Every structure is written in C-alpha cells, then in structure tokens.
Amino acid sequence: MNWTVIQENLPYLLRGTMSTLIIASGVVVLGTSAGVVAGLLRFVPWTWLVTVTAWIVEFIRAIPLLLQIFFVFFALPALGLDLPPYPSAILAMTLWMTANTAEVVRGGIQSIPRGQFEAARSTGLSALQTMRHVIFPQAVRRMLPPFVGVCTILVKDTSLAAIIGVFELTRATQETIERTFSSFELYLTAAAIYFVICFPLTQFSQRAEARLQRG
Amino acid sequence: MAAFSFDWNAIRSGLPYLLQGAGLTVFIAGVAMLLALGVGMAIAILSQVPARAVRGLVRAYVEVFRNTPLLIQIFIVYFGLPQLGLRLSPFLSGLSALVLYTAAYNAEIFRAGLEAVPKGQHEAARSTGLSALQTLRHVIIPQAVRISFPALGNNLVSLVKNTSLVSVIGMVDLMFVANDISFNNFRTFEIYATTAVLYVLLVLGLTRVLNATERRMLRLR
Numbered sequence: 001m002n003w004t005v006i007q008e009n010l011p012y013l014l015r016g017t018m019s020t021l022i023i024a025s026g027v028v029v030l031g032t033s034a035g036v037v038a039g040l041l042r043f044v045p046w047t048w049l050v051t052v053t054a055w056i057v058e059f060i061r062a063i064p065l066l067l068q069i070f071f072v073f074f075a076l077p078a079l080g081l082d083l084p085p086y087p088s089a090i091l092a093m094t095l096w097m098t099a100n101t102a103e104v105v106r107g108g109i110q111s112i113p114r115g116q117f118e119a120a121r122s123t124g125l126s127a128l129q130t131m132r133h134v135i136f137p138q139a140v141r142r143m144l145p146p147f148v149g150v151c152t153i154l155v156k157d158t159s160l161a162a163i164i165g166v167f168e169l170t171r172a173t174q175e176t177i178e179r180t181f182s183s184f185e186l187y188l189t190a191a192a193i194y195f196v197i198c199f200p201l202t203q204f205s206q207r208a209e210a211r212l213q214r215g
Numbered sequence: 216m217a218a219f220s221f222d223w224n225a226i227r228s229g230l231p232y233l234l235q236g237a238g239l240t241v242f243i244a245g246v247a248m249l250l251a252l253g254v255g256m257a258i259a260i261l262s263q264v265p266a267r268a269v270r271g272l273v274r275a276y277v278e279v280f281r282n283t284p285l286l287i288q289i290f291i292v293y294f295g296l297p298q299l300g301l302r303l304s305p306f307l308s309g310l311s312a313l314v315l316y317t318a319a320y321n322a323e324i325f326r327a328g329l330e331a332v333p334k335g336q337h338e339a340a341r342s343t344g345l346s347a348l349q350t351l352r353h354v355i356i357p358q359a360v361r362i363s364f365p366a367l368g369n370n371l372v373s374l375v376k377n378t379s380l381v382s383v384i385g386m387v388d389l390m391f392v393a394n395d396i397s398f399n400n401f402r403t404f405e406i407y408a409t410t411a412v413l414y415v416l417l418v419l420g421l422t423r424v425l426n427a428t429e430r431r432m433l434r435l436r
Contacts, residue, residue: 063414075408078402
C-alpha cells in the first residue's frame with residue numbers, strides 16, 4: 001500500500017469530488033421537479049395522459065442508466081442533436097432521476113388511504129385542493145425515505161459519466177492512475193470518498209423509514 | 216445536414232447478435248443472483264450471531280458494498296487486485312463484483328426477513344425438541360425467504376440492469392454487443408434503440424414472472 005500516492009493526489013480527487021457533487025445536485029434539482037410533475041400526472045382524470053406517463057416512466061426505469069447515457073451521447077447525434085459529454089450525462093441522468101422520482105411520488109400518494117381523499121372531498125374541498133392540502137403533505141413523509149434512496153443511487157451512478165469522459169471523481173481517479181499506475185490505492189480512495197457521501201444518506205433514509213414504521 | 220433516415224437493415228442484421236447478448240445478460244444475472252442469494256443468506260445468518268465482532272464485520276461489509284459505486288468495485292477487482300498479485304479474467308472480475316454488490320443488498324433483505332419472523336415461532340420450534348440449527352433451517356429460514364421474496368425480486372431486476380456495467384471491462388453481455396455493433400456500422404441510433412427495447416422486454420417480462428410467483432406464494436400460505 002503506497003500512502004504517498006494517495007496523499008499527493010488527494011487534492012485532484014477532491015476536485016473530482018466537487019464535480020461529482022455539482023452534477024448530482026444539478027440532476028437532483030432538475031429530476032425531482034420533473035419527477036414530481038410526472039408522478040402527479042398519474043392522478044389526473046384524463047386516462048390517456050395517465051397511461052402515456054405510466055408507459056414512459058416504466059420504459060425509462062427498465063433501461064440501464066449506462067445505455068441511456070450512451071444513447072444520448074452516441075445515438076442522438078444521428079438525429080442532429082450533438083451534445084458534448086457533460087450535458088449528455090446530465091440529460092441522461094435527469095431522465096433517470098425523473099422516472100425514479102415519479103415512481104416514488106406515485107407510491108407515496110397511493111399509500112394514503114382512500115378515506116382521506118373522500119373525507120376531504122366531502123368537506124367541500126376541490127380535487128386539486130384535496131391533493132394540495134390533504135394528500136400531498138401526508139404523502140411527502142412517506143416519500144422521503146425512498147427518495148433519499150434514489151438520490152444515493154444517483155450519487156453512485158454519477159460514476160458512469162466517467163465512461164463518456166465527464167470529469168468527476170471516477171474520471172479524476174482514472175486520470176491519476178494513468179500517471180501513477182497505483183490503481184489499487186486510488187480506486188480504494190475513490191471508494192472511500194463515495195462512501196463518505198453515501199453512508200450518511202443511507203443512514204438518514206433508514207432512520208426516516210424506521211420512524212415511519214413506528215408511526 | 217442530411218435528414219436522418221432510419222435504417223431497418225441495421226436492426227435486421229444486428230438483431231441475432233443482440234439476442235445472443237441478451238441471452239448472456241440473462242445468464243450472467245442468473246448466475247450472479249444464485250451466488251448472491253447464497254452469500255447474502257450466509258451473511259444475514261451471521262448478522263444474528265451473538266458475537267459482536269462478527270456482527271460488526273458483517274455490518275461493515277454490507278455498508279461498504281452498498282455505499283460505493285458498483286463501477287468502482289468492478290475497477291478495484293479488475294484493475295486493482297492484479298497489483299496485489301490476484302489477476303482475474305474480465306468474466307470472473309465482473310461476476311465477482313456483481314455477486315459481492317448484490318449479496319450486500321440481499322443480506323440486508325434476508326436480515327430484515329429473519330427478524331420479521333415472530334419470536335414465538337422460534338420458541339415453539341425449540342420446545343418441540345428441534346435443535347437451534349434445525350429450527351433455523353426448517354422453521355425460520357423458509358418463512359424469512361417468503362417474507363423477503365418481493366424485495367429480492369426487485370434486486371434481481373436491478374441486477375439485470377447493473378449487468379450492463381461489466382461491458383466496460385470487456386465482459387460480453389447485451390451492452391457490450393450493442394457497443395460492438397454500433398461502433399462498427401455507425402448505426403448507433405437504431406442499435407441502441409433496439410437494445411433499449413430488449414432491456415425493457417427483459418425487465419418487464421421478469422417483473423411479470425416475479426409478480427405471478429409472489430401471488431402464488433401468497434395463495435399457498
């Protein structure tokens with residue numbers, strides 16, 4: 001184990017980490033906004049819209065993120081949309097995040113007993129008011145643990161962007177290994193950095209889940 | 216620029232290879248899941264022993280493998296371990312990383328399953344004269360497996376998708392075949408779109424089978 005190689009290259013890996021965090025937060029913001037809308041679309045009265053949304057969400061969730069990234073980066077240019085690596089990765093990951101958030105939102109809302117909806121409607125609230133003031137606030141608490149779970153997977157999966165050349169933690173590690181040949185030490189360091197980011201998220205998600213179970 | 220024209224011929228000539236790749240993906244995911252079920256169950260049982268050191272080690276394994284990217288784990292096995300003198304083929308590297316990663320998730324599910332079996336079951340089995348090991352094997356584990364089934368099914372679905380990462384180190388699966396074809400004939404759009412459809416068919420088909428099995432298990436109970 002060569003410790004100096006880790007010590008000397010840590011600043012560069014941390015620059016990669018910054019990029020990982022920026023990419024992940026950007027995707028979380030974009031994907032969550034779109035995902036909440038897509039999730040709520042499952043509860044509109046227009047059947048065709050519900051079906052179309054469900055199909056798109058299922059389709060995207062069934063495809064590996066790596067293929068989505070390759071599709072945006074290598075296949076969209078054939079249609080004339082030629083994006084550089086960075087926006088390609090952001091676009092692919094945002095699609096992924098949107099579909100997975102939509103699924104979390106759908107699950108959260110469906111977990112609220114129907115009686116809540118009927119009771120709220122019978123007090124004279126409109127369907128929209130019921131969703132906004134009665135159903136959604138309760139559902140959000142139930143969405144939180146799985147949502148944080150999705151965010152954790154996203155942080156780990158930002159590593160896939162390295163494959164098309166986006167600079168983030170995994171790419172920074174690969175570049176350092178090309179110079180130093182210390183693949184074992186450096187990948188281990190990268191793993192440790194990912195762990196430091198993801199472990200608190202997992203813990204938070206588990207605690208929130210346990211709190212919900214207790215009621 | 217010239218308007219894009221969809222080339223059905225590229226799909227027609229690529230499809231046989233893509234289907235073979237899909238077969239390999241199913242094979243790799245199947246083998247990895249079987250191994251990961253075994254490892255996961257062993258780890259979950261170890262998490263129930265009284266020795267604190269063992270429980271600590273098991274906890275560490277689960278948390279480390281769940282909280283680091285699978286891609287990095289694959290790279291450590293394939294590029295990192297040779298530095299320590301352990302050189303594995305792309306197939307073995309990819310497979311062992313997939314197994315270790317999935318086993319960590321399976322272990323957590325089995326653990327929850329074991330803990331969800333009511334304590335009375337344990338006491339009742341012991342009082343009929345079964346040994347601790349017999350109780351575990353014939354009474355607790357069968358119930359824990361049934362409780363764990365839906366979550367394990369989700370893991371299998373994730374594993375089918377995660378298998379795509381092993382293509383990066385040169386292990387041949389559906390993703391590898393798709394890259395191989397499209398980098399040769401340059402019909403990236405057609406080939407990747409077909410590959411996406413194949414993954415959707417695989418995943419949705421698998422989900423159907425798992426749901427049907429789950430319903431059947433509930434009826435049996």
